Amino acid sequence: DVKVTQSSRYLVKRTGEKVFLECVQDMDHENMFWYRQDPGLGLRLIYFSYDVKMKEKGDIPEGYSVSREKKERFSLILESASTNQTSMYLCASEDRRRTGNTIYFGEGSWLTVV
Amino acid sequence: DQQVKQNSPSLSVQEGRISILNCDYTNSMFDYFLWYKKYPAEGPTFLISISSIKDKNEDGRFTVFLNKSAKHLSLHIVPSQPGDSAVYFCAASAQGGSEKLVFGKGTKLTVNP
Numbered sequence: 001d002v003k004v005t006q007s008s009r010y011l012v013k014r015t016g017e018k019v020f021l022e023c024v025q026d027m028d029h030e031n032m033f034w035y036r037q038d039p040g041l042g043l044r045l046i047y048f049s050y051d052v053k054m055k056e057k058g059d060i061p062e063g064y065s066v067s068r069e070k071k072e073r074f075s076l077i078l079e080s081a082s083t084n085q086t087s088m089y090l091c092a093s094e095d096r097r098r099t100g101n102t103i104y105f106g107e108g109s110w111l112t113v114v
Numbered sequence: 115d116q117q118v119k120q121n122s123p124s125l126s127v128q129e130g131r132i133s134i135l136n137c138d139y140t141n142s143m144f145d146y147f148l149w150y151k152k153y154p155a156e157g158p159t160f161l162i163s164i165s166s167i168k169d170k171n172e173d174g175r176f177t178v179f180l181n182k183s184a185k186h187l188s189l190h191i192v193p194s195q196p197g198d199s200a201v202y203f204c205a206a207s208a209q210g211g212s213e214k215l216v217f218g219k220g221t222k223l224t225v226n227p
Contacts, residue, residue, distance in 0.1 A: 040219060108155065
């Protein structure tokens with residue numbers, strides 16, 4: 001079974017704080033993703049990475065950055081958290097050697113910015 | 115510009131009956147479609163997919179139908195069970211990697227005992 005682990009399930013941070021969300025996958029997948037999910041808005045792609053040290057912007061990258069120093073780990077960084085970044089954040093990974101676009105999600109990180 | 119639309123935000127059905135979740139898309143280049151299921155406070159889990167070369171794919175109680183001419187797909191759950199209560203996301207991609215996956219906004223299914 002694919003395992004995508006998000007280290008923090010629930011966080012409460014203050015406005016202006018720097019926030020790190022960590023994600024680790026154990027299946028040697030090349031592709032990794034960060035999404036946020038908000039009610040009525042579905043899943044929106046923030047950033048993705050298709051290899052170590054590679055990153056590409058998704059649909060809503062503003063206010064976020066990412067880091068991929070190792071293949072299994074993909075971090076999402078909020079340099080200065082704001083209340084509109086209160087959301088559920090989902091990490092995902094994909095084996096791009098396989099056909100089809102089946103991505104596997106972690107359990108999510110609930111971030112509240114106060 | 116919403117390329118993948120799930121027009122029903124919610125759906126309620128009785129246990130044992132059929133649940134039909136609908137999804138419309140606008141991009142004729144989409145060639146692969148997926149359904150994900152999501153419970154509260156958990157990440158989405160892959161449910162079933164279909165390639166554009168097919169019009170039906172079945173996996174146990176779950177069947178996905180694709181009507182390319184209408185740009186419409188649907189997920190049928192028969193029989194529905196209370197454990198199927200979740201939010202269902204439709205997603206589509208066009209000959210690309212998963213960064214090209216476009217998700218719908220989801221439909222919340224409630225199956226009543």
